[in-house]
Each structure stands twice: as C-alpha cells, then as structure tokens.
Amino acid sequence: MIPMSRSNFPFRFVSVFIALLLFVNAFAQQATLVIKNAKVSTLDPKQPDAEAIAVDGDRIVFVGSDADAAKFISPQTKVIDAKGQWVTPGWIEGHGHIHGMGESMIALNLMNVKNWDEIIALVDSAVKKAKPGDWIVGRGWHQEKWVPAPVRNHLGYPYHETLDKVSPNNPVLLSHASGHSVYVNNAALQQSGITNKTNNPSGGDIVKDADKKIVGVLEERAQNLAWIAFEKWNNKRPFEERKAEWVRSIGLAENECLRNGVTSFVDAGSSFQQAEGMRQLAEAGKLQIRHWLMIRSGITALESNSNVFNIKNAGNHHLTIKAIKVSLDGALGSYGAWLLAPYADRKDFYGQNTFDTTELKKIAAFAWKNNLQLCVHAIGDKANRKTIDIFESQISIAPSRDHRWRIEHAQHVNPLEIPRFKSNHIIASMQGIHCTSDAPFVLKRLGAERAESGAYMWRSFIDEGVLVNSGTDVPVENIDPIANFYALVTRKLKDGSEFYPKQKMTRQEALYSYTLANAIAAFEEKDKGSFEKGKLADIVIFSNNLLTCSEEEIQKTKVLTTIVGGKVLYEQ
Ligand SMILES: [Zn+2]
Numbered sequence: 001m002i003p004m005s006r007s008n009f010p011f012r013f014v015s016v017f018i019a020l021l022l023f024v025n026a027f028a029q030q031a032t033l034v035i036k037n038a039k040v041s042t043l044d045p046k047q048p049d050a051e052a053i054a055v056d057g058d059r060i061v062f063v064g065s066d067a068d069a070a071k072f073i074s075p076q077t078k079v080i081d082a083k084g085q086w087v088t089p090g091w092i093e094g095h096g097h098i099h100g101m102g103e104s105m106i107a108l109n110l111m112n113v114k115n116w117d118e119i120i121a122l123v124d125s126a127v128k129k130a131k132p133g134d135w136i137v138g139r140g141w142h143q144e145k146w147v148p149a150p151v152r153n154h155l156g157y158p159y160h161e162t163l164d165k166v167s168p169n170n171p172v173l174l175s176h177a178s179g180h181s182v183y184v185n186n187a188a189l190q191q192s193g194i195t196n197k198t199n200n201p202s203g204g205d206i207v208k209d210a211d212k213k214i215v216g217v218l219e220e221r222a223q224n225l226a227w228i229a230f231e232k233w234n235n236k237r238p239f240e241e242r243k244a245e246w247v248r249s250i251g252l253a254e255n256e257c258l259r260n261g262v263t264s265f266v267d268a269g270s271s272f273q274q275a276e277g278m279r280q281l282a283e284a285g286k287l288q289i290r291h292w293l294m295i296r297s298g299i300t301a302l303e304s305n306s307n308v309f310n311i312k313n314a315g316n317h318h319l320t321i322k323a324i325k326v327s328l329d330g331a332l333g334s335y336g337a338w339l340l341a342p343y344a345d346r347k348d349f350y351g352q353n354t355f356d357t358t359e360l361k362k363i364a365a366f367a368w369k370n371n372l373q374l375c376v377h378a379i380g381d382k383a384n385r386k387t388i389d390i391f392e393s394q395i396s397i398a399p400s401r402d403h404r405w406r407i408e409h410a411q412h413v414n415p416l417e418i419p420r421f422k423s424n425h426i427i428a429s430m431q432g433i434h435c436t437s438d439a440p441f442v443l444k445r446l447g448a449e450r451a452e453s454g455a456y457m458w459r460s461f462i463d464e465g466v467l468v469n470s471g472t473d474v475p476v477e478n479i480d481p482i483a484n485f486y487a488l489v490t491r492k493l494k495d496g497s498e499f500y501p502k503q504k505m506t507r508q509e510a511l512y513s514y515t516l517a518n519a520i521a522a523f524e525e526k527d528k529g530s531f532e533k534g535k536l537a538d539i540v541i542f543s544n545n546l547l548t549c550s551e552e553e554i555q556k557t558k559v560l561t562t563i564v565g566g567k568v569l570y571e572q
Pocket of ligand 1: 095096097268
C-alpha cells in the first residue's frame with residue numbers, strides 16, 4: 001500500500017502552484033478590451049483627457065495613459081488602436097421617440113422630399129403596391145420646407161383632392177414631421193367620420209379654409225380621429241404579424257442609433273403596451289442599446305398600472321422606466337404651441353392646450369408620491385408658464401428633494417421663466433436642431449421680439465445655472481447627433497445665416513449636454529455619461545475631434561465605432 005502522503009505529493013505541489021497563480025491573477029490587471037492611441041474626452045473633471053481606456057466585461061476598469069493601459073493587455077484582450085481619433089462616452093439621445101422612429105423606418109419617409117408633388121408621387125407608388133382598402137402611412141412632411149409651395153393652399157397646406165386623385169380608395173395618413181398633425185385624403189376622412197359638420201375636438205383643429213372647406217390637415221388632438229380609424233383597421237391584422245413588425249422596427253431604429261454613436265435612448269412617451277414589449281425584449285437580451293422610457297398616460301391608467309415603474313436596469317442595464325410624460329401643448333410649425341399672445345401669422349390664434357391642467361396637477365401629485373420623474377412637453381411660452389406653475393406648487397412641498405423634473409423642449413419661454421427653472425431645479429430638455437430647422441418660420445409665427453427674447457434660449461438657461469440636456473426628438477428630426485451638435489454650437493441655417501448667435505453653446509457644453517447632462521437628467525450618472533472606473537463601457541470613436549476641428553469639419557464628422565457594454569456593435 002502506498003502511503004497517502006507520498007501519492008499526494010505531486011498533487012499538493014500542483015494545487016499550491018495553481019492557488020498561487022490564482023492569487024497573482026486576482027491582483028493582475030486585465031481587460032477584455034483596450035482602446036489605445038486615442039484622444040479621449042472623458043467628461044470626468046478630475047481627468048478630462050486621456051489616451052487609453054481599459055474595459056473588463058461591460059465596465060470600465062481604467063482610464064489614463066497608453067503606457068499604463070498596456071499593463072491590462074493579455075493575449076485574450078481585444079485591442080483597438082484608435083490611431084489618434086477622438087473618443088467619447090456613448091452619446092445619449094436625450095429626447096426621442098423610439099417607436100415612432102421604428103415606425104418611420106418602415107413607413108413612407110417624407111422627411112427629405114422637396115415638395116408636395118414628390119409626396120403625391122410616393123403615395124401613388126405605395127397605392128399601386130397596396131391591397132384595396134389598406135391604409136397608406138407616411139411620416140415627416142413639413143409644409144414650410146417645400147419648394148415650391150403648393151399653388152393652391154391654405155396656411156401653406158395643399159388641398160386633399162390632389163391626394164384623392166392617386167388614392168381614391170386607400171385611406172392615406174401622413175404624419176407631420178413634428179408628429180403634431182396629420183394629412184389625410186378623402187377616404188381617410190370618411191373612415192374617420194369627419195365631415196364639414198364635425199366639431200373640432202378640444203385641443204385640436206380640423207383645418208378649414210375661409211369657405212369652411214376641409215383642407216386635409218388635422219392638427220393636434222384632431223388627428224386622434226384619424227388614428228382611431230387607422231387602429232380599427234390595423235387591429236384586424238393578426239397580433240403576431242403586428243408584433244413581429246414592431247420588433248423589426250425597434251431593431252431597425254437601434255441599428256440607426258448605433259450608426260450614429262447613440263448608445264442610450266430616452267424615449268419621450270411609450271404606452272403601457274409598448275413598455276411591456278420593451279420589457280420582454282430587455283429580459284430576452286434582445287436590446288442592443290440602452291433604453292429609458294417615459295410613460296405617456298392619463299391619471300386613471302397610471303394609478304392602475306403603477307407596478308410598471310418597478311423596472312430599473314432590466315436586462316443588464318438595458319431598460320429603465322421611472323418617468324411620466326405629458327404633452328401640455330403642440331408644436332410651433334403646426335400652430336400647436338400654446339402662446340401667451342396670439343400667433344403673428346394666424347389672427348387671434350393662441351395655439352392649443354392639449355392636456356387638461358387639472359389632470360396634470362393630479363399626475364404631478366402621483367409622480368411626487370411615487371418618486372417618479374415628471375417630464376412635460378411644453379413648447380409655447382404659455383405652456384411653459386403653466387407647467388412651471390404646476391411643478392412649483394408640488395416642488396414647494398419639499399424644495400430640497402432631488403426630483404429632476406423636466407420640461408421637454410422649453411422652446412419658447414418668456415424671459416421671466418428662466419430664473420424659475422433654476423429656483424425649482426427644473427431641467428430644460430432641449431433640441432438644438434429644432435432651432436435651426438424651425439428658424440425659417442419662427443419669426444413668421446412669433447414676430448421678432450418674442451423670437452429674440454425667448455426662442456431656444458439654451459445659453460441663457462446655462463448661464464442661469466439650469467441643466468440643459470440634448471436630444472433630436474427623432475423622428476421629428478434625424479437622430480444624427482453631429483448635426484444636432486452643429487446646431488447647438490453654431491445656430492447656423494442652411495443658408496449660412498445664424499439664428500440669434502448670442503445663444504450658442506460652447507462645444508464643451510454641447511458635448512456635456514449630450515453625455516453627462518443626459519445621464520444626470522435620467523438619474524443615471526453613476527453608470528453613464530463619462531469615463532470613470534466602474535461605469536458602463538459605452539464608447540464612441542469619431543473621425544474628427546468635435547472640440548477642436550474647424551466649424552466646417554463638424555458636419556463632415558463620421559462615427560467610426562460604437563461600443564455598448566464593452567462590445568463593438570458598429571464599425572464603419
Ligand atoms: Zn418629442
């Protein structure tokens with residue numbers, strides 16, 4: 001019989017050796033990914049610039065010099081040589097519509113058409129492919145951008161007869177770029193039950209000309225009439241078919257985000273049903289980027305679905321639902337912005353109040369009680385004032401509470417409101433690109449005085465100490481953060497003119513608004529928005545340094561690589 005101690009000897013030696021290795025390994029620095037030779041803007045004030053980042057799994061483990069990063073490289077490490085390119089934390093879309101963005105990618109895209117005739121041609125070819133009675137859906141038109149304007153028009157809107165000619169039997173439903181109105185043909189009007197005798201719903205307008213003839217545009221809440229008719233038709237399609245289409249649309253939208261360096265998306269208004277769909281995708285590990293949803297709902301449904309708000313960092317930090325969205329008015333382009341004084345180009349018209357303020361007060365109390373963020377869409381100066389009034393009366397109960405309530409757009413404000421954002425710690429959630437794309441009609445709608453003192457006041461907000469975060473409102477605008485960055489720092493229109501240039505942001509401020517400010521505006525700064533040890537490894541590599549390149553080069557800048565949670569998900 002061989003003595004135990006002898007037979008154990010080599011094993012004991014090996015196990016001591018392995019233990020020693022494990023011990024050494026535990027203290028060795030290692031990374032799954034290292035990006036080196038980069039110009040890194042970290043957004044961390046303790047160390048604003050760096051050459052390299054090391055990542056282990058989905059978290060950052062090191063930010064600093066190339067020499068120090070080399071210690072993290074093992075044979076298993078993926079090493080990206082950035083070749084001196086600019087690297088930033090993943091950009092966060094601070095206010096967009098993920099479902100609308102997805103839908104716009106499968107519907108007719110009317111965003112880049114030159115004029116109404118092109119829309120007619122697009123609808124014509126869609127009708128030829130459609131089955132009889134199918135609805136033709138499109139999105140993205142804007143009457144102020146058509147050259148030439150339609151010959152026969154009312155308020156710049158053409159008459160629906162031109163659409164009826166190419167689509168006499170298929171209902172046509174075309175969303176305005178802002179999402180605040182729709183254009184419909186006669187078949188859609190009929191299915192929506194709209195006739196000359198139909199009264200305007202409150203907060204909406206069935207646009208009619210001086211002879212009381214229906215033009216074809218349904219503004220603000222009037223568009224619900226058409227959407228209800230559309231849903232009635234759509235709901236007859238099999239559920240599985242509709243769901244598969246939705247999942248595909250979210251995937252397409254996410255791919256577009258990745259192409260644009262967007263690693264997180266703040267959705268400004270999901271239904272409970274959409275939220276549930278997103279939860280399922282998150283839990284199944286099928287979301288590529290990170291999502292943060294505001295729920296758009298009235299008080300009754302909020303109270304009976306309050307369990308939805310238990311979702312935080314689901315699917316490994318891919319989905320959080322901790323906010324409520326309410327739209328108190330519409331958009332300026334579609335005469336929906338709720339103004340203190342009438343529109344300069346529409347007599348005695350003040351815009352639309354699209355949500356009952358008494359109900360908004362109840363929602364504010366609900367959000368306060370349940371520790372949720374409240375995000376109110378307010379574009380006109382009256383909508384902004386009303387929202388602040390309601391916020392203020394709630395916030396004053398405990399002014400020191402870190403509530404991070406937000407006004408979405410904060411687009412046209414009376415200058416008196418700016419200090420009230422600061423004193424109530426309200427976040428101004430703004431969209432730079434709206435400024436330069438709306439600029440051609442802002443003066444028409446508001447007149448020079450209101451435009452100068454209150455339109456897109458991000459410089460004044462920042463100087464006041466208000467947190468300004470950035471988004472594009474996609475699909476109202478393209479998700480392209482570089483075009484948005486350019487608008488924030490130049491306020492330059494296509495013709496080269498500048499829209500009240502005193503209100504420009506600095507480039508550093510614009511970068512901050514797109515990264516750390518967006519993280520803070522979502523209570524996510526512990527995980528996102530800057531490069532610091534322990535944060536999520538969401539990283540973008542650009543072809544230009546947006547902080548130092550010439551103004552012209554900003555627009556030519558490309559996203560080269562997008563990394564989410566340490567994984568390369570897009571490469572040019
Ligand atoms: Zn929006």
